[in-house]
Amino acid sequence: ETGVxxxxxxxxxxxxxxxxxxxxxxxxxxxxxxYKQSAKKPLELMFVYSLEERVENxxxxxxxxxECPNSSHLFLHLHTLQPEDSxxxxxxxxxxxxxLYNEQFFGPGTRLxxx
Amino acid sequence: xxxxxxxxxxxxxxxGTPVLLxxxxxxxxxxxxxxxxxHPNKGLQxxxxxxxxxxxxxxxxxxxxxxxxxxxxFHLTKPSAHMSDAAEYFCVVSQGAQKLVFxxxxxxxxxx
Numbered sequence: 001e002t003g004v005x006x007x008x009x010x011x012x013x014x015x016x017x018x019x020x021x022x023x024x025x026x027x028x029x030x031x032x033x034x035y036k037q038s039a040k041k042p043l044e045l046m047f048v049y050s051l052e053e054r055v056e057n058x059x060x061x062x063x064x065x066x067e068c069p070n071s072s073h074l075f076l077h078l079h080t081l082q083p084e085d086s087x088x089x090x091x092x093x094x095x096x097x098x099x100l101y102n103e104q105f106f107g108p109g110t111r112l113x114x115x
Numbered sequence: 116x117x118x119x120x121x122x123x124x125x126x127x128x129x130x131g132t133p134v135l136l137x138x139x140x141x142x143x144x145x146x147x148x149x150x151x152x153x154h155p156n157k158g159l160q161x162x163x164x165x166x167x168x169x170x171x172x173x174x175x176x177x178x179x180x181x182x183x184x185x186x187x188x189f190h191l192t193k194p195s196a197h198m199s200d201a202a203e204y205f206c207v208v209s210q211g212a213q214k215l216v217f218x219x220x221x222x223x224x225x226x227x
């Protein structure tokens with residue numbers, strides 16, 4: 001595997017379910033991100049982890065819970081979601097510290113549908 | 116705070132003709148700017164980035180962009196469109212380390 005991978009690619013869940021999204025980066029990066037991409041809206045940054053510590057949480061509802069057990073893996077735990085949470089969830093990684101403006105590398109995303 | 120505005124939500128061109136995707140930015144200091152492309156059911160891929168080294172930036176797949184400070188613009192161009200260029204394109208400004216601000220996106224359609 002190369003780059004940034006995400007599983008599952010598609011997920012359908014009911015509002016009472018609990019599920020998790022997984023992201024893995026094979027680039028040796030030290031920062032990872034979760035984004036939400038909804039139709040007709042710009043990408044929204046949800047969480048940022050740098051060196052496995054959460055450094056950014058853009059006022060995301062508590063029904064979304066991130067976990068970063070090591071620098072290569074990132075999870076997004078989901079519970080009691082709402083239909084408006086249906087979206088494409090993108091994971092990204094970057095190498096921080098070499099410069100301020102390193103690009104982020106994105107995974108293919110998980111298409112989430114909440115019924 | 117930094118922001119970007121993509122002036123067209125949809126651009127349609129014929130194969131073999133030039134492509135122009137427009138982006139204006141707002142920044143209180145010298146920005147870093149990016150163009151990303153997203154093909155259907157795929158993640159975002161970096162096309163090119165501007166980090167003040169040169170105002171004309173060349174990217175992958177024949178794309179390039181020119182940073183114009185006087186116009187606060189960073190338009191993306193390609194001399195000759197190919198069918199495989201059909202995708203969504205995002206102009207992005209860096210708001211410091213780890214923070215990217217995305218535009219609304221421009222959907223590029225290529226007509227045969």
